Amino acid sequence: MRADRVKKVPPYLFAQIDKAKEDAQARGIDVISLGVGDPDLATPGFIINELKSSAEVVENHHYPPYEGMLEFREAAADWYRRRFGFSADPASEIYALLGVKEGLIHMFLALIDPGDITIVMDPSYPIFEVGTFFAGGDTYHIPLREENDYLPDLEEVPREVLKKAKVIAVNYPHNPTSAVAPRDFYSEAVRFARENKLLLINDAVYTELYFDGLKPPSVLEVDGAKDCCVEFHSLSKTFNMTGWRIGFAIGNAEAIDALSVVKTNTDSGVFRPIQIAGARALREDLSSVDHLRRIYTKRRDLVLSKLKGVGVSPYYPKATFYVWSRLPWGRDSIEFCRTMLERSGVILGPGVGWGRYGEGYFRIALTVGDLLLEKAMDRLCAAIAQGE
Numbered sequence: 001m002r003a004d005r006v007k008k009v010p011p012y013l014f015a016q017i018d019k020a021k022e023d024a025q026a027r028g029i030d031v032i033s034l035g036v037g038d039p040d041l042a043t044p045g046f047i048i049n050e051l052k053s054s055a056e057v058v059e060n061h062h063y064p065p066y067e068g069m070l071e072f073r074e075a076a077a078d079w080y081r082r083r084f085g086f087s088a089d090p091a092s093e094i095y096a097l098l099g100v101k102e103g104l105i106h107m108f109l110a111l112i113d114p115g116d117i118t119i120v121m122d123p124s125y126p127i128f129e130v131g132t133f134f135a136g137g138d139t140y141h142i143p144l145r146e147e148n149d150y151l152p153d154l155e156e157v158p159r160e161v162l163k164k165a166k167v168i169a170v171n172y173p174h175n176p177t178s179a180v181a182p183r184d185f186y187s188e189a190v191r192f193a194r195e196n197k198l199l200l201i202n203d204a205v206y207t208e209l210y211f212d213g214l215k216p217p218s219v220l221e222v223d224g225a226k227d228c229c230v231e232f233h234s235l236s237k238t239f240n241m242t243g244w245r246i247g248f249a250i251g252n253a254e255a256i257d258a259l260s261v262v263k264t265n266t267d268s269g270v271f272r273p274i275q276i277a278g279a280r281a282l283r284e285d286l287s288s289v290d291h292l293r294r295i296y297t298k299r300r301d302l303v304l305s306k307l308k309g310v311g312v313s314p315y316y317p318k319a320t321f322y323v324w325s326r327l328p329w330g331r332d333s334i335e336f337c338r339t340m341l342e343r344s345g346v347i348l349g350p351g352v353g354w355g356r357y358g359e360g361y362f363r364i365a366l367t368v369g370d371l372l373l374e375k376a377m378d379r380l381c382a383a384i385a386q387g388e
């Protein structure tokens with residue numbers, strides 16, 4: 001019954017992690033999951049209040065504009081101007097999304113034909129590859145290596161690949177490794193995209209979850225970037241709103257126009273009260289995010305010090321809410337994560353789940369409460385200390 005495209009897509013990593021959790025719980029194991037990055041903390045109250053009051057207004061129950069309410073797009077534009085110094089036209093250069101996951105899948109449908117290639121990073125969030133595959137295209141993987149701070153060497157892409165390539169998809173700050181791209185990298189990537197007539201997509205959902213006061217830049221800060229770049233942003237991670245489903249695409253008008261063709265024929269936009277609350281969030285002074293950064297910093301430091309105590313030295317996280325580390329032994333990340341689950345009840349993300357070059361690594365998500373995280377780390381580190 002299933003279409004080939006459904007048969008051929010590998011099971012979604014996080015659905016598998018959820019299943020491993022249920023199986024272990026059914027066997028009586030007391031499980032703590034550090035596998036999936038879904039904020040444990042509440043959406044700030046002022047955003048919830050805005051949702052509540054705008055949900056009372058009857059006009060807000062109708063179909064919203066496809067591209068998003070002007071109020072939301074203007075709030076997004078103003079925020080980009082304040083945060084990154086980039087001015088976008090809300091009418092043609094911003095489009096509201098039901099989350100970045102949805103937006104990316106539809107952007108690939110809008111851009112990729114069978115035979116086209118998307119250049120993706122490896123390891124990476126799986127959606128770039130899946131979106132390309134759903135559209136009938138192929139992906140070329142550029143390895144990200146710890147010694148290069150998980151930035152790709154764009155010169156590695158072979159000429160035959162570049163002939164067929166249409167899109168290059170990056171994601172900084174990067175999930176799963178927590179690497180941040182400096183502005184120099186973006187300049188180089190924009191030049192590369194322009195030279196090779198590619199659209200550059202940057203999934204930038206983690207720009208606000210940075211550590212040590214070092215604000216990650218946007219690719220749109222590079223001069224002329226909007227001629228060949230679109231950035232994807234989400235309220236999910238910045239405001240603990242993963243279940244709300246709201247984000248936006250910003251940048252190249254032609255790409256956004258192509259996206260609009262797919263989206264007007266697929267969905268009917270984001271519930272107005274969620275857009276109104278989202279606009280309110282983007283217009284705040286973002287002190288709620290300051291608070292969030294402090295919490296994640298404390299958790300990051302706890303995880304780093306516990307791992308150090310058992311001789312494991314992770315990549316130093318510059319942003320996101322992940323800690324990415326080489327396995328303490330062996331190369332098989334699935335086997336290692338299984339052993340840790342059996343010994344400690346702690347679920348980790350196996351690096352290979354993000355791609356071949358993620359093999360040999362594991363990921364910890366900092367999205368559980370401080371006490372639970374400490375308990376999980378104590379158990380995990382005891383399990384690591386037992387050795388292979």
Ligand SMILES: *Cc1c(COP(=O)(O)O)cnc(C)c1O
Pocket residue numbers: 098099100101102125171175203205233234235236237242246247
């Ligand atoms: C969480 C995450 C997303 C999903 O964002 P939504 O707006 O909730 O769909 C997209 N990209 C990356 C890299 C993520 O980690």
